[in-house]
Amino acid sequence: MDGLCIENLKFPGMGPITLRVGPGACVGLSGPSGSGKTRLLRAVADMMPHTGEIFLDGAEANTMPAHQWRRCVGFLPAESAWWHERVGDHFPSPDADGLRQLGFSPDVFSWEVSRLSSGERQRLALLRLLAGAPKALLLDEPTANLDSSNTARVEAMIAAYRRRNDASVIWVGHDPAQLRRVAAIRFILHGGNLVRQASDGG
Amino acid sequence: MEDEQAMQVISLSPIDLSLAALLVIGLALLSIPMRLQLSRQLLVAGSRTVVQLSLIGLVLKALFDHIHPAGLAVVAAVMVGVAGVEIMRRQKRRFAGIWGIGVGTLSMFVSSFCVTVLALTVVIDIRPWYHPQYAIPLLGMILGNTMSGIAIGLDRLTATAWEQRAVIEARLSLGFGWSEAIEAIRREGIRSGLIPIINSMSVVGLVSLPGMMTGQILSGTLPVEAVKYQILIMFLIAGGTGFGTILAVSLGARRLFDDRERLRLDRLRS
Numbered sequence: 001m002d003g004l005c006i007e008n009l010k011f012p013g014m015g016p017i018t019l020r021v022g023p024g025a026c027v028g029l030s031g032p033s034g035s036g037k038t039r040l041l042r043a044v045a046d047m048m049p050h051t052g053e054i055f056l057d058g059a060e061a062n063t064m065p066a067h068q069w070r071r072c073v074g075f076l077p078a079e080s081a082w083w084h085e086r087v088g089d090h091f092p093s094p095d096a097d098g099l100r101q102l103g104f105s106p107d108v109f110s111w112e113v114s115r116l117s118s119g120e121r122q123r124l125a126l127l128r129l130l131a132g133a134p135k136a137l138l139l140d141e142p143t144a145n146l147d148s149s150n151t152a153r154v155e156a157m158i159a160a161y162r163r164r165n166d167a168s169v170i171w172v173g174h175d176p177a178q179l180r181r182v183a184a185i186r187f188i189l190h191g192g193n194l195v196r197q198a199s200d201g202g
Numbered sequence: 203m204e205d206e207q208a209m210q211v212i213s214l215s216p217i218d219l220s221l222a223a224l225l226v227i228g229l230a231l232l233s234i235p236m237r238l239q240l241s242r243q244l245l246v247a248g249s250r251t252v253v254q255l256s257l258i259g260l261v262l263k264a265l266f267d268h269i270h271p272a273g274l275a276v277v278a279a280v281m282v283g284v285a286g287v288e289i290m291r292r293q294k295r296r297f298a299g300i301w302g303i304g305v306g307t308l309s310m311f312v313s314s315f316c317v318t319v320l321a322l323t324v325v326i327d328i329r330p331w332y333h334p335q336y337a338i339p340l341l342g343m344i345l346g347n348t349m350s351g352i353a354i355g356l357d358r359l360t361a362t363a364w365e366q367r368a369v370i371e372a373r374l375s376l377g378f379g380w381s382e383a384i385e386a387i388r389r390e391g392i393r394s395g396l397i398p399i400i401n402s403m404s405v406v407g408l409v410s411l412p413g414m415m416t417g418q419i420l421s422g423t424l425p426v427e428a429v430k431y432q433i434l435i436m437f438l439i440a441g442g443t444g445f446g447t448i449l450a451v452s453l454g455a456r457r458l459f460d461d462r463e464r465l466r467l468d469r470l471r472s
Contacts (some may be wrong), residue, residue, distance in 0.1 A: 026350070046376055046462055046464065047374065047375060047464055047465075048373060048399075049460075049462075049464070065379075065463070066462040066463040066464070067374070067377050067378060067379045067380070067463055068377070070374060070375055070376070070377045071377030075375040076375075077368075077371070077372065077375060079368060080372065081366075081368040081369040081372035081373075082369075082372075083366075083369045083372075083373070083386070091239075127377065128376070132376060132377060181451060
């Protein structure tokens with residue numbers, strides 16, 4: 001079974017959730033605030049206690065050390081955090097192409113993190129995540145702080161990454177129009193369960 | 203001649219001590235019109251000084267009269283236990299359950315006892331090594347300082363981890379191992395526990411005369427002998443504090459994560 005398979009995932013207030021995201025597929029996930037979208041992504045990334053099994057390309061999460069699992073599933077939190085003084089220190093190697101695609105000049109790597117706007121942080125956090133080449137992406141509102149042109153840049157970059165790497169993507173978002181654009185299959189999280197939405201987008 | 207000089211001790215009478223106590227009482231009285239609201243605390247603390255030190259004096263006298271490892275073990279256990287509770291009390295956010303008292307007490311126990319026993323058996327080479335005249339004061343000096351170092355280090359660790367949970371989790375979600383994810387915070391915790399002893403080693407003799415050395419000189423020891431013991435004590439304190447703090451902060455950092463390397467701040471109580 002290739003791709004990301006979630007089987008009977010449960011934690012208090014959630015599930016059981018069973019969901020398969022094939023290689024190169026993107027599943028959209030929305031729901032009211034407090035419905036547990038973020039917690040669901042955190043559980044898939046094994047950042048919080050839960051029961052059930054999660055497979056990535058046939059390998060179950062518990063069969064490998066947690067940090068190795070997280071390197072594979074690529075969780076992007078809604079709020080990015082930075083710990084070094086300069087932007088570039090957070091990246092293993094400079095990725096000039098990626099910077100350009102997201103609308104940055106290469107000298108952003110020498111900037112101080114405190115100079116960044118929330119939108120700049122969000123875009124750079126995506127680039128930082130992709131630098132680790134995860135096989136899946138768990139995106140928590142990846143364009144929440146962005147204007148429409150930067151939203152388009154981020155959508156294009158994620159789509160290109162998904163196709164190039166056959167990555168399985170779960171995209172949590174609030175904007176129905178955006179989810180229709182980026183995800184062929186969409187769910188609403190309601191009462192701790194996934195409710196599939198019509199595939200024509202209604 | 204020298205021996206004779208070293209033996210000279212002016213015994214303090216209760217009247218002498220009462221005169222000194224007038225200082226505390228005077229301070230307490232002054233605090234009433236100044237509304238410092240400290241008079242009660244001053245008197246209670248002053249009374250505790252008298253009672254606690256008198257008791258330990260009686261205990262030490264009894265121990266000196268009957269030199270036996272069991273007596274030493276009981277006194278040492280009480281000292282470690284009280285210090286362990288004190289470490290826990292000084293934590294703004296402490297570990298829940300047995301870990302709250304366990305991390306600090308275990309680290310303090312291992313570090314202080316190793317250093318004290320090492321000093322008694324190898325450095326001072328007193329026979330028997332459990333002779334309370336050496337063991338109790340040494341353990342007391344080392345415990346007191348190790349306790350402070352561990353309390354500061356652990357408090358810094360848990361407070362910073364709490365503040366910087368987003369950074370720790372961001373590092374975890376990028377695939378850092380738990381140890382790497384908290385590395386900088388653990389290092390700062392250890393550093394903050396060690397800096398006081400480094401500072402006091404730097405200024406000792408120039409700015410401060412340590413209480414132990416002062417006491418020894420006042421009670422008749424030759425200054426050169428008192429100095430040698432003070433150097434020994436400083437090194438023992440540095441070792442005890444340093445190794446104890448490293449152990450406690452490392453154990454505490456591990457306890458902040460579970461077996462799946464998740465940050466578990468729910469294991470802290472404020």
